[in-house]
Amino acid sequence: MKRTLRRLLGPVAVALVALDVILGLFVTPPDIEQGDLVRLVYIHPALAWVALYVAFAMAGICSLLYLWPRTRSMTYDRLAASAVEIGVVFTILTLVTGSIWGRPTWGVWWTWDARLTSTALLAVMFLGYLALRRVPADPHVRARRCAVAALIAAVDVPIVHFSVIWWQTLHQGATVLNSNLTPTIHGLMAWTLLLSFVAFTLLFLWMVLVRYEIETLDEGEEDAELADALEARRQEGAPA
């Protein structure tokens, strides 16, 4: 059951992303102000959505579950690590697509406004989390360190979300998740935007699942290597 679900998840996600690209590039109409530049709306917000609200939220929740003594399990540590790793990729893609969109619409590739700065900060902090994971340590020590680091970094997620409300920014406010929850996009444009959110969320879930399996296999490998090394040492010591 789990296997078939995972097998289906990948192709379904890729097919939906392909449909999103086709609708976004060829079927949806140009925007009244932006013309064809609007087509980036079918990619950029969905990437940001996955990074902030799916990946880093998942990493935060899993880290909390690890730190909570009753639910402590290496499963949560591995899930958090997988979510962060793919979340960082989505964050960097968010920055890249945003920059590409910013140049023709705003006139600049980059500006130090609160939305952009806090997103860059988010990318760096979660890169720090990944660096922390590479520091050799006892698995439980590492898991605790990383869980704390993830929670510290996750504080920036609501800051990124509300930055366009709290401070003056060049970046516009939210189109869908705005303060009165009234989307300012309609028709086929809105449906394609919704599709992009679903497609990229499924793509993320698929990638996390695969990444989690690799992490689990890796740890099994390490355990096996350790067992082999211990066995070798034992045999070395035997004749002496």
Added chain:
Amino acid sequence: MSDASTTPPSTAPNAPGTSKGSPRLRLAMVAVIIAGAVGFLLVKGLGSSLDYFKTVDQAIATKKAVGTSEFRLEGTVVRGTVTRSSTGTTFDVAGGGKTIPVENSGTPPQLFKGGMPVIVVGHFASPTSTTFLSNQIMVKHSSSYVEQHPNRVRASDGSVN
């Protein structure tokens, strides 16, 4: 074992001892690099993004204090005031009931036109002048997306209603 006399035998208690310095150092290096990057972004953030721009009325109200120092000015391009020449563009920006004339050198971005909210980077021409000299225009587009109708009529300044 033949090498036992030249090198100390790698016994179990020794192994973690020798590698202990390295992970500590790596942890410290990771911490320093991340703290540096976070620090840089925080300084950048607190330095410029929290007070990202002044609106037109704010700029006029604080004109004495601002002098001819550079800042970002936010306002809406007044329709019908845009004049393009070979050296640049002049137009008025309005906000909070006030207006400031802007002289911009360089090419405005593609979405620039009358009625658009913009941020212009530059400074007042002199402490007494109300003219704002800018070398960069950023267009602050809205979060609404509206389908373009191919036969919509455009006004003479390029805007559509």
